Amino acid sequence: VPSHPPPLEFDPIDRAGQLWEANWPGEDGRVYASMRAVTSIMRAQQILIAELDALLRPYGVTFSRYEALVLLSYSREGSLPLSKVGERLQVHATSVTNVIDRLEAAGLVRREPNPRDGRGTLAVITAEGRDVVAKATAELNSARFGLDALDTPDLARIFELLRRLRVEAGDFAAE
Amino acid sequence: VPSHPPPLEFDPIDRAGQLWEANWPGEDGRVYASMRAVTSIMRAQQILIAELDALLRPYGVTFSRYEALVLLSYSREGSLPLSKVGERLQVHATSVTNVIDRLEAAGLVRREPNPRDGRGTLAVITAEGRDVVAKATAELNSARFGLDALDTPDLARIFELLRRLRVEAGDFAAE
DNA sequence: CGGATGTCAGTTCAACTGAAATCC
DNA sequence: CGGATTTCAGTTGAACTGACATCC
Numbered sequence: 001v002p003s004h005p006p007p008l009e010f011d012p013i014d015r016a017g018q019l020w021e022a023n024w025p026g027e028d029g030r031v032y033a034s035m036r037a038v039t040s041i042m043r044a045q046q047i048l049i050a051e052l053d054a055l056l057r058p059y060g061v062t063f064s065r066y067e068a069l070v071l072l073s074y075s076r077e078g079s080l081p082l083s084k085v086g087e088r089l090q091v092h093a094t095s096v097t098n099v100i101d102r103l104e105a106a107g108l109v110r111r112e113p114n115p116r117d118g119r120g121t122l123a124v125i126t127a128e129g130r131d132v133v134a135k136a137t138a139e140l141n142s143a144r145f146g147l148d149a150l151d152t153p154d155l156a157r158i159f160e161l162l163r164r165l166r167v168e169a170g171d172f173a174a175e
Numbered sequence: 176v177p178s179h180p181p182p183l184e185f186d187p188i189d190r191a192g193q194l195w196e197a198n199w200p201g202e203d204g205r206v207y208a209s210m211r212a213v214t215s216i217m218r219a220q221q222i223l224i225a226e227l228d229a230l231l232r233p234y235g236v237t238f239s240r241y242e243a244l245v246l247l248s249y250s251r252e253g254s255l256p257l258s259k260v261g262e263r264l265q266v267h268a269t270s271v272t273n274v275i276d277r278l279e280a281a282g283l284v285r286r287e288p289n290p291r292d293g294r295g296t297l298a299v300i301t302a303e304g305r306d307v308v309a310k311a312t313a314e315l316n317s318a319r320f321g322l323d324a325l326d327t328p329d330l331a332r333i334f335e336l337l338r339r340l341r342v343e344a345g346d347f348a349a350e
Numbered sequence: 351c352g353g354a355t356g357t358c359a360g361t362t363c364a365a366c367t368g369a370a371a372t373c374c
Numbered sequence: 375c376g377g378a379t380t381t382c383a384g385t386t387g388a389a390c391t392g393a394c395a396t397c398c
Binding site: 008019030031034037040048089144145150158159164166 | 185188195202208220223227249265316320323324330338339341342345
């Protein structure tokens with residue numbers, strides 16, 4: 001959590017958007033709307049990751065490591081091939097190696113050879129890992145994931161709007 | 176732009192949300208909605224930053240450096256104190272130093288002492304900086320900022336929803 | 351003086367590239 | 375064999391902390 005300067009008396013993103021529109025008019029405010037949406041998403045991500053990481057710090061994990069731990073804890077056997085972890089969390093193979101390295105060093109996960117594929121490795125959640133997931137999740141829940149400003153239908157709207165972006169980016173096949 | 180694996184046949188964020196709700200029910204799907212919204216925002220930011228940075232690479236700037244350049248180009252005198260840059264872009268003072276360092280090394284900005292404050296430094300956009308802004312902006316516009324999946328009213332909805340998050344985080348004083 | 355401004359050194363983290371070993 | 379899985383070494387970028395000199 002960064003040090004908090006006094007808040008501005010205006011919305012800097014909205015003001016920037018206005019300058020944009022003044023200099024790049026046309027298309028019924030498309031540029032204005034685009035710039036506001038893009039910078040809002042960037043800023044929202046920053047706010048959320050800072051808050052969630054701060055909440056998770058006492059448990060020794062970052063949000064991305066926590067995500068991996070949750071995925072394992074919800075898997076049928078408490079284990080998944082590293083390739084599956086990367087697929088589900090949509091992160092690069094080298095990032096998976098790094099995330100599992102850190103979780104393993106913290107004793108929350110261990111590696112095992114995949115009995116069904118000699119090339120592969122399984123990440124297996126440990127008892128301590130399950131304990132951390134439970135406590136960390138309770139913490140995030142009580143902080144309402146940093147989303148207290150929005151009600152549940154609003155959260156669903158955000159998901160739906162951003163889902164279209166993800167589909168277009170090729171994250172998954174739209175049904 | 177990362178290497179593209181074949182897309183999944185399902186939405187991994189939606190599936191993760193379902194697992195969450197099965198394990199943490201209650202509050203009418205609040206946990207489900209929260210997890211989907213948070214991970215959607217994280218992923219949307221990743222998609223956008225990768226796309227915008229790739230579009231801007233030929234011009235020798237990242238999106239955050241481009242943002243600083245745009246801010247200067249729209250300022251009355253083509254210059255701003257570094258402190259103002261940090262305030263408007265909502266980045267840390269040390270990050271401002273770094274961004275301006277890079278832009279200065281690329282010849283797009285130069286530093287000048289602030290005549291109105293002996294402690295301060297002005298970042299001044301150069302002619303080459305203005306040229307890069309114009310060309311880079313045209314590029315982003317023709318790529319529609321990576322937001323082609325959404326129409327203009329949808330972009331306004333995203334801004335409005337995320338604005339509440341930013342207000343609560345203390346980014347600026349709500350009117 | 352207290353407080354603001356900017357820089358410097360160093361850390362952490364995420365994400366990437368390219369190369370390699372191993373096994374299907 | 376081609377292709378998938380994972381690791382390793384190294385790079386970049388963003389963001390942070392703590393300390394410091396400078397000046398209002």
